Amino acid sequence: MITGELKNKIDNLWDVFASGGLVNPLEVIEQITYLMFIHDLDDVDNTRAKESAMLGLPYKSMFSDQVEIGERTIDGNQLKWSVFRDMPAAKMYTVMQEWVFPFIKKLHGDKNSAYSKYMDDAIFKLPTPLMLSKVVDSLDEIYKLMADEKGMDIRGDVYEYLLSKIASAGRNGQFRTPRHIIRMMVELMDPKPDDAICDPACGTSGFLVSAGAYLKENYKEEIFFDQEKKDHYMNHMFFGYDMDRTMLRIGAMNMMTHGIENPYIEYKDSLSDQNMDENKYSLILANPPFKGSLDYDSVKPDLLKVCKTKKTELLFLALFLRMLKVGGRCACIVPDGVLFGSSKAHKDIRKQLVEENRLEAVISMPSGVFKPYAGVSTGILVFTKTGHGGTDNVWFYDMQADGLSLDDKRSPVNENDIPDIIERFRNRDKETERARTEKSFFVPKKEIKENNYDLSINKYKEIEYIPVEYPPTEEILANIRGLEKEIQENMDELEKLLKK
The missing domain is CATH 3.40.50.150 (Vaccinia Virus protein VP39)
Known part of the structure; x- marks a missing residue:
């Protein structure tokens, strides 16, 4: 369950999208998912490179050498989140729109794969460089907080919290499974x-x-x-x-x-x-x-x-x-x-x-x-x-x-x-x-x-009833009268004190 500072950071990220005119929850989640995916590609690539080095196995980074984007050939290193995040906003927006997004859309070579099939009609919708810069900064802060939450499936919790923003259920009554x-x-x-x-x-x-x-x-x-x-x-x-x-x-x-x-x-x-x-x-x-x-x-x-x-x-x-x-x-x-x-x-x-x-x-x-x-x-x-x-x-x-x-x-x-x-x-x-x-x-x-x-x-479940014995009615009434008498005496005493 997302609470505290991390929850506030995600809510702030949501506000950045709203201020830029993106208010449809599914669209917002979709755009955040693209960016998280781009961030994770960098992390996964680094992790696999380290694992391969430890095992003595060869590994070729997806960002290594030259990468073809349309008719252009560029240095794959520029497509890494850790590199383009430090660029000026205008340049970062150009790199994202013209290089990074086309790169992830064609990342999977198999045209029949699930990834290729559903990325085919994916659209990068962030309208301005300033908004992209704010979103990237917010996501960096969120990832930093996620890294501090040791021993938890915090990534899953963050994703669940994002999905909870989809307030309207689908026509068949969809809702998220915890x-x-x-x-x-x-x-x-x-x-x-x-x-x-x-x-x-x-x-x-x-x-x-x-x-x-x-x-x-x-x-x-x-x-x-x-x-x-x-x-x-x-x-x-x-x-x-x-x-x-x-x-x-x-x-x-x-x-x-x-x-x-x-x-x-x-x-x-x-x-x-x-x-x-x-x-x-x-x-x-x-x-x-x-x-x-x-x-x-x-x-x-x-x-x-x-x-x-x-x-x-x-x-x-x-x-x-x-x-x-x-x-x-x-x-x-x-x-x-x-x-x-x-x-x-x-x-x-x-x-x-x-x-x-x-x-x-x-x-x-x-x-x-x-x-x-x-x-x-x-x-x-x-x-x-x-x-x-x-x-x-x-x-x-x-x-x-x-x-x-x-x-x-x-x-x-x-x-x-x-x-x-x-x-x-x-x-x-x-x-x-x-x-x-x-x-x-x-x-x-x-x-x-x-x-x-x-x-x-x-x-089929049997409930075990424990019998409770109550005192006779006369005894209960006598106790009530005794309490009433005590209350009346206390009221009289209070009244005397107030008259002094």
């Missing part, structure tokens, strides 16, 4: 180097970036010292779809900045006939749009066979089952209504998860998790596609705290169930004896079936 919830879901699923990972409603690619970071932390040597696995990680592991080109552009840059060279980030309506993916992915991580309502005509017919509904949250669950390979796993966020809704479509999709596949876990989250953007109550479903059942017992967890206050401020607090959720989920064999009064427990499939496949935790 990074710590994304990270928890990734850790629960424990991605492997041979996974094919997809988010069919990827937005800015938060789930894919987090999965990539997790793999880099836990399987670095296995991936990066094996040419085949490294190629899979860079080019064939990550897939994301969305219907917002700006989000896709930000998502593609986000992935590339995090070291994933060629993710498959595609403009696609996942629920329509555009999406032909079937039995393709081994892992899906998603927070699909809630509150959406689509026309039957715009939905792929085979999804309607699973559950005939216009509700996007139910259709996405049917989609995940179709897109996963047999044995593929999914962790997705759903609104509470999916867990207990009484319509035929609600029951059908829950029955499909329980009877035809292996539903492993239902994690109930408190309603404050998505504040201040939304107050919706949500849960996380974890399941494996089997196509022939396999659900024996479903593990439930009642999350009551996520390390932040559950009001609009979302300030850090000591209470945090996330480490406990991860620990218990990974050791579910030790959970069998837990009572229904605890935070987590198992519910057998038979009981879920008897309850119309209701998956709300309140259906």
Whole structure:
């Protein structure tokens, strides 16, 4: 969560854009993203050069030698943030507009890559040299403060804070997924180097970036010292779809900045006939749009066979089952209504998860998790596609705290169930004896079936009532009269003092 000086610096940067006439939040975020990307290219290039030197490997900087920009050939060193930031404002503006921006637009040689596809129509919109100079100075200050925040994913938090500026939700009820919830879901699923990972409603690619970071932390040597696995990680592991080109552009840059060279980030309506993916992915991580309502005509017919509904949250669950390979796993966020809704479509999709596949876990989250953007109550479903059942017992967890206050401020607090959720989920064999009064427990499939496949935790959780004994009514009345008498005596005493 961004607070204090860093928050003020980002707000000031936003004001610089507003004073220059750029007020559309998506446009502002897009321009900031371009500049952060340009800054990070310099940092990443320097880091890779140092790593290669340490390992004794050859490395050619993307800024080395001469770089061709259109019909001109220039010294690549001038395209580095650390170089052009010290130029006079007018020259820096010319370098940015005529050299740096065309350079990043054509940075990726593969015309079919996600990066090239969505940078093609990117436009540099800062209107004046003075405004560019102010923005560059502000970003330098922000990066300096970010560097001082040790041991935190502060870059991610800054990006989330920027995205929170998008006040208006999309037509399908889009909103940002908090990074710590994304990270928890990734850790629960424990991605492997041979996974094919997809988010069919990827937005800015938060789930894919987090999965990539997790793999880099836990399987670095296995991936990066094996040419085949490294190629899979860079080019064939990550897939994301969305219907917002700006989000896709930000998502593609986000992935590339995090070291994933060629993710498959595609403009696609996942629920329509555009999406032909079937039995393709081994892992899906998603927070699909809630509150959406689509026309039957715009939905792929085979999804309607699973559950005939216009509700996007139910259709996405049917989609995940179709897109996963047999044995593929999914962790997705759903609104509470999916867990207990009484319509035929609600029951059908829950029955499909329980009877035809292996539903492993239902994690109930408190309603404050998505504040201040939304107050919706949500849960996380974890399941494996089997196509022939396999659900024996479903593990439930009642999350009551996520390390932040559950009001609009979302300030850090000591209470945090996330480490406990991860620990218990990974050791579910030790959970069998837990009572229904605890935070987590198992519910057998038979009981879920008897309850119309209701998956709300309140259906199964037992509340332990502690009996409280009160004194007899006569005694309570006598105590009240005694208090009244004492108050009257004190009032009389006060009145005497005032008359003196």
